[in-house]
Amino acid sequence: MKIDAVMIPALKDCVHCGLCLPECPTYHATGREAESPRGRIAALRGVVEERSSVSDAIHDGLESCLVCRACESACPSGISMENLMARYREQTRNVRGDFSASLESWLLSYVISHPRRLNACLNLVRILSPGLRIFPGNEDLPARHRLRPQPPVPQLLEPSGQARGTVSILRGCVADRLFREETHLAARLLARAGWRVLVPAAGCCGALHHHAGLVEAGQRHASLRWKDLSAAEVDYVVVDSAGCGSHLLGQRDSDSPPITDTVTLLAHEGGFVAKSRLPGRWAISVPCHQQHSDLDSTTGISIIESCVEERVELPAQDHCCGAAGMYLLRRRKLSRKIGKMAHERFEKSDADAIVSGNPGCLLRWEGLLGSSRAKHPVQILAQSSGLTPI
Numbered sequence: 279m280k281i282d283a284v285m286i287p288a289l290k291d292c293v294h295c296g297l298c299l300p301e302c303p304t305y306h307a308t309g310r311e312a313e314s315p316r317g318r319i320a321a322l323r324g325v326v327e328e329r330s331s332v333s334d335a336i337h338d339g340l341e342s343c344l345v346c347r348a349c350e351s352a353c354p355s356g357i358s359m360e361n362l363m364a365r366y367r368e369q370t371r372n373v374r375g376d377f378s379a380s381l382e383s384w385l386l387s388y389v390i391s392h393p394r395r396l397n398a399c400l401n402l403v404r405i406l407s408p409g410l411r412i413f414p415g416n417e418d419l420p421a422r423h424r425l426r427p428q429p430p431v432p433q434l435l436e437p438s439g440q441a442r443g444t445v446s447i448l449r450g451c452v453a454d455r456l457f458r459e460e461t462h463l464a465a466r467l468l469a470r471a472g473w474r475v476l477v478p479a480a481g482c483c484g485a486l487h488h489h490a491g492l493v494e495a496g497q498r499h500a501s502l503r504w505k506d507l508s509a510a511e512v513d514y515v516v517v518d519s520a521g522c523g524s525h526l527l528g529q530r531d532s533d534s535p536p537i538t539d540t541v542t543l544l545a546h547e548g549g550f551v552a553k554s555r556l557p558g559r560w561a562i563s564v565p566c567h568q569q570h571s572d573l574d575s576t577t578g579i580s581i582i583e584s585c586v587e588e589r590v591e592l593p594a595q596d597h598c599c600g601a602a603g604m605y606l607l608r609r610r611k612l613s614r615k616i617g618k619m620a621h622e623r624f625e626k627s628d629a630d631a632i633v634s635g636n637p638g639c640l641l642r643w644e645g646l647l648g649s650s651r652a653k654h655p656v657q658i659l660a661q662s663s664g665l666t667p668i
């Protein structure tokens with residue numbers, strides 16, 4: 279099997295400096311060069327230049343990439359591992375006979391992109407998960423996500439006074455089923471801060487497709503979401519899932535509205551007042567796709583800090599928790615090992631609880647610490663400002 283060199287132009291830019299190695303969670307977890315950014319690029323280049331074939335070992339090293347993008351921030355050559363992996367997976371997906379990759383493609387194409395099928399599938403998982411223990415962390419699917427009625431999401435929330443502007447919120451696909459309460463809270467926090475809030479129908483943004491190598495489908499879903507989210511004139515598109523926000527940002531037209539998240543928007547534009555501080559020492563885990571993309575990863579931190587008694591730093595806080603979207607199902611063993619390493623860092627920090635703004639990461643932390651000690655930023659803001667969940 280050959281990999282098309284035209285599709286992978288960045289390989290020659292690697293100068294083998296190794297600056298990416300300390301940033302790579304799979305390298306930390308395995309200690310193997312083949313599971314580092316530099317090793318992956320060297321292996322891929324060997325295949326492209328036809329010095330080697332895509333052996334099982336090479337494929338395994340490439341497939342174990344989390345696409346966390348931590349290496350991208352360290353790389354002096356500006357290599358995008360996200361794009362390299364998307365192209366590699368696009369070209370190898372249907373020819374390797376890899377069962378987990380085929381199952382992933384099937385789920386993405388026939389379940390996750392279809393809200394009713396996704397709902398039925400998640401209901402089945404909710405029923406079976408205590409026995410299957412398929413979800414992240416050391417525990418099964420946290421109890422708060424198991425079978426229970428999902429509140430309907432209003433399509434429009436008006437502020438009580440004069441509107442400072444209009445925003446639209448992404449509901450997403452899996453997030454809409456597991457984190458609908460957070461979407462509710464975000465919409466109400468924004469309306470309370472003076473924003474007119476539009477909430478278009480739920481739908482997939484295509485980020486999971488892109489990472490799985492279903493590049494064309496990833497672009498198609500992103501373009502549908504952009505159409506929905508900017509159907510009316512809006513000042514901002516609000517995305518409270520960093521993976522989705524980063525993907526939509528990459529597919530944004532120059533005349534599209536800017537992307538932000540609830541906490542960043544409130545910190546930037548005002549209108550939020552913390553009334554009390556949540557007790558305890560809180561660590562803030564900024565999701566990889568917020569840290570290593572052009573999304574704002576710093577402005578919202580001050581507003582979270584204003585809602586908690588004490589903020590503590592996580593050691594190596596830029597390291598991935600190992601959830602990484604479908605990775606937690608596709609590469610369960612390595613995902614859990616990286617999750618265990620994240621848990622050890624948390625324990626060293628002496629924190630009582632953690633805040634994380636990405637649904638996959640939050641599932642991981644809820645699995646590791648329990649739902650009362652792992653919260654989405656909008657839950658923290660809501661609790662601190664006296665907004666009750668629906």
Ligand code: SF4
Pocket residue numbers: 301302303304305313314315318342343344345346347348349350359360
């Ligand atoms: S994207 Fe993450 S897991 Fe993949 S090579 Fe880069 S740092 Fe390692």
Ligand code: SF4
Pocket residue numbers: 291292293294295296297298299315316319349352353354355356357
């Ligand atoms: S930092 Fe960039 S250039 Fe240096 S070894 Fe890693 S991928 Fe190659």
